[in-house]
Amino acid sequence: MSDQRLKTRPDSVLEDPGALAVAGLYARSYLTAAQQNSIQQPQDEMNSFVDEVLVGYPEFAELLTSDVISREDKLGIVERIIVPRSSEFFANFVRVLIRHGRFGLISLIRRVMVKIQEEAAGKRRVGVRTARSLSDESKRLLSDELKIKLGFEPILQESVDESLIGGLIIQVGDTVYDSSLRSRLKQLSGRLVEKALNEIQIGRDRFSHPERD
Amino acid sequence: MKFKSDEIASVIQKEIEDFRGQMQTAEVGRVIEVGDGIARCTGLSTAMSGEMVEFSNGTRGLAFNLEENSVGVVILGDYLRIQEGDEVKSTGQLLSVPVGEALLGRVVDPLGNPMDGKGPVLTSERRPLETAAPGVAGRQPVKEPLQTGIKAIDAMTPIGRGQRELIIGDRKTGKTAIAIDTILNQKGTGVICVYVACGQRAASVAGVVEILRENGALDYTIVVASSSSDPAPVQYIAPYAGAAMAEYFMYQGKHTLVVYDDLSKQAIAYRQLSLLMRRPPGREAFPGDVFYCHSRLLERAAKLSAELGGGSMTALPIIETLEGEVSAYIPTNVISITDGQIYLEPDLFWKGIRPAINVGISVSRVGGNAQTKAMKKIAGSLRLDLAAFRELEAFAQLGTELDKATQSQLDRGYRMVELLKQRQFGPLHVADQVITIYAGTKGYFDKVPVKNVQAAEKELHEFIRTEHADMRDKLVEQAALTDEIEGALKKALEAFVARQASKV
Numbered sequence A: 001m002s003d004q005r006l007k008t009r010p011d012s013v014l015e016d017p018g019a020l021a022v023a024g025l026y027a028r029s030y031l032t033a034a035q036q037n038s039i040q041q042p043q044d045e046m047n048s049f050v051d052e053v054l055v056g057y058p059e060f061a062e063l064l065t066s067d068v069i070s071r072e073d074k075l076g077i078v079e080r081i082i083v084p085r086s087s088e089f090f091a092n093f094v095r096v097l098i099r100h101g102r103f104g105l106i107s108l109i110r111r112v113m114v115k116i117q118e119e120a121a122g123k124r125r126v127g128v129r130t131a132r133s134l135s136d137e138s139k140r141l142l143s144d145e146l147k148i149k150l151g152f153e154p155i156l157q158e159s160v161d162e163s164l165i166g167g168l169i170i171q172v173g174d175t176v177y178d179s180s181l182r183s184r185l186k187q188l189s190g191r192l193v194e195k196a197l198n199e200i201q202i203g204r205d206r207f208s209h210p211e212r213d
Numbered sequence B: 001m002k003f004k005s006d007e008i009a010s011v012i013q014k015e016i017e018d019f020r021g022q023m024q025t026a027e028v029g030r031v032i033e034v035g036d037g038i039a040r041c042t043g044l045s046t047a048m049s050g051e052m053v054e055f056s057n058g059t060r061g062l063a064f065n066l067e068e069n070s071v072g073v074v075i076l077g078d079y080l081r082i083q084e085g086d087e088v089k090s091t092g093q094l095l096s097v098p099v100g101e102a103l104l105g106r107v108v109d110p111l112g113n114p115m116d117g118k119g120p121v122l123t124s125e126r127r128p129l130e131t132a133a134p135g136v137a138g139r140q141p142v143k144e145p146l147q148t149g150i151k152a153i154d155a156m157t158p159i160g161r162g163q164r165e166l167i168i169g170d171r172k173t174g175k176t177a178i179a180i181d182t183i184l185n186q187k188g189t190g191v192i193c194v195y196v197a198c199g200q201r202a203a204s205v206a207g208v209v210e211i212l213r214e215n216g217a218l219d220y221t222i223v224v225a226s227s228s229s230d231p232a233p234v235q236y237i238a239p240y241a242g243a244a245m246a247e248y249f250m251y252q253g254k255h256t257l258v259v260y261d262d263l264s265k266q267a268i269a270y271r272q273l274s275l276l277m278r279r280p281p282g283r284e285a286f287p288g289d290v291f292y293c294h295s296r297l298l299e300r301a302a303k304l305s306a307e308l309g310g311g312s313m314t315a316l317p318i319i320e321t322l323e324g325e326v327s328a329y330i331p332t333n334v335i336s337i338t339d340g341q342i343y344l345e346p347d348l349f350w351k352g353i354r355p356a357i358n359v360g361i362s363v364s365r366v367g368g369n370a371q372t373k374a375m376k377k378i379a380g381s382l383r384l385d386l387a388a389f390r391e392l393e394a395f396a397q398l399g400t401e402l403d404k405a406t407q408s409q410l411d412r413g414y415r416m417v418e419l420l421k422q423r424q425f426g427p428l429h430v431a432d433q434v435i436t437i438y439a440g441t442k443g444y445f446d447k448v449p450v451k452n453v454q455a456a457e458k459e460l461h462e463f464i465r466t467e468h469a470d471m472r473d474k475l476v477e478q479a480a481l482t483d484e485i486e487g488a489l490k491k492a493l494e495a496f497v498a499r500q501a502s503k504v
Helices: A017-036 A042-056 A058-065 A071-085 A088-099 A103-120 A136-150 A181-208 B005-018 B151-156 B175-184 B202-214 B232-250 B263-276 B290-298 B329-337 B346-351 B373-398 B404-420 B430-441 B450-467 B469-478 B483-503
Strands: A123-130 A153-160 A168-172 A175-178 B024-035 B038-043 B051-055 B060-066 B071-076 B087-094 B096-098 B126-128 B166-169 B192-200 B221-227 B255-261 B312-320 B340-344
Touching: A017 A042, A017 A088, A017 A103, A042 A058, A042 A088, A042 A103, A058 A071, A058 A103, A071 A088, A088 A103, A103 A123, A123 A136, A136 A153, A181 B005, B038 B087, B060 B232, B071 B232, B096 B232, B126 B232, B151 B373, B151 B404, B151 B430, B166 B175, B166 B329, B175 B192, B175 B202, B175 B255, B175 B312, B175 B340, B192 B202, B192 B232, B192 B263, B202 B221, B221 B232, B232 B255, B232 B263, B232 B290, B232 B312, B263 B290, B263 B312, B263 B329, B290 B312, B290 B329, B312 B329, B340 B346, B373 B404, B373 B430, B404 B430, B404 B450, B430 B450, B430 B469, B430 B483, B450 B469, B450 B483, B469 B483
Parallel strands: A123 A153, B166 B312, B166 B340, B192 B221, B192 B255, B255 B312
Antiparallel strands: A123 A168, A168 A175, A175 B024, B024 B038, B024 B087, B038 B071, B051 B060, B051 B087, B060 B071, B096 B126
């Protein structure tokens, strides 16, 4: 068998919104359960499991997500390998995931969990797109300004897009505030075209309504 | 007058100096999957059903399905340039089309973009594609005639302004020809026409435009064209776009005529969309709301009340049947929505009876209200004559000996059938129609051999125009067959018969 994994579907650019919704459900349940059982820092164990175990041993991750192996066998593997090395709470979570056939979502669940915790702490992610990378000073200024305007602690996620020419685009959730030079130029060109069309129409009207001249 | 170069430069310079770009705020989402004219998007959490959205490359779309985690968008344009991950912006507006006088004489796509190379459509007014039909109080009964210029229709299945009359028949039976003739006949009547080509061959649309142009009908006509190579969403919205353009004139108190050619193709486009959007299929795999899709479109045809200006919108939807199957899903739906149907038959068409209207099963539920007095007076006997003729025709084919009365009734019938034939693109004025039908039903053509009837009819029109123009003018003016006019007509016809006899 070759080392390369057989690719059965093209890579998705975006997450499946359905999967995201399911992952959100598990993440919230995990955090609530942790709170009720007064477990401190429940994300630590999850982080170390995903980053060290699953990323370090991709074959192991594949074993647990593969459809070839039955759920009973997977549970057996969990009992032998994970349970002796983890807390009872986290082991239970892994058992639930395996039993529901949702183990493949674990890294997504981790990501959603981070987001939920951030929101609980009054922080939200704000996407900032600029034509050139921002200096630390301007980042700080932007961050302070956004905090005043939006009423929460922004976590800036910067990206550089040279096609903007100048200015910046800020995205909070689904809402986009676009004040880039690119879109302003687009507005201006639209305005000029409209103006030119009006001039043409006035020229035409002069022929059809000559009494106006 | 010449432009000075600095003049133009300064205008633009000033424009740029004065320009204050505003920050644009928009609700965005991203495309998760795209194909076959539809896209599924995440985000767009505030999108409304039917709202217009814009993709990052400028293509517009219509929020069609609002689901728990995603929004189904139909793409109105080239979907091959949209990719997974592209940004999609909600606009907070309903889909709308430009409307107004500037559209007259133009060929536009269903979004109102010109397709005829005559430059931009210069109008500032727009109308949403979907608007509610006028209510009960906003209407009045249909009582004004809309002359099609086709004898068989104006006499027996009259169409009123504000009526919805279905033209139904197999392929190649002359459905479009009837609609085009009707448009041609609106010349000089002030009726504004909209021809919506939905899923037609681009070549035949070009042909229609050419015919309209040649006959000088394009000046009062708007052509909304979506050919069969256009994506299904574009074909689906075409009739609504045409209706919106006509509505604008209707609410200005003008009379309009809209031809939807044809609605069976639109239903097929809608079926494609719905199935791709995973809406459950029903009968013939059409979605459950295909009836509503047509009923809300055709309900927009109306005769407005005097308070609303008294404008009207007459709709001539066309349905193509397969092998004469009128009991299929879409034909029965549209038959039940419309106020009557003109039924075209291939058998008649190949027998040379053109327009191939089966007058027996074609009906108009508005009926005599939408006829001029003159036509109403003579058309009644025409229907009866033809009905009696059809009964007798079967006997005649058996070769049985017939008594004289029956034979004469048969002969009259053959001549009436000849008289109802009409060439394409040759609409007749209602006064000429009255003269023809009067002469036919009163037996003035009985002596003419059947094969010469059409030529004799032509001669009759010429004769009346040249020698009895005053009588015809009166008939045109009064639109009623008063005793005086009838007397004059009788005299003229007798003179005509005498002349025909002397020629032989």
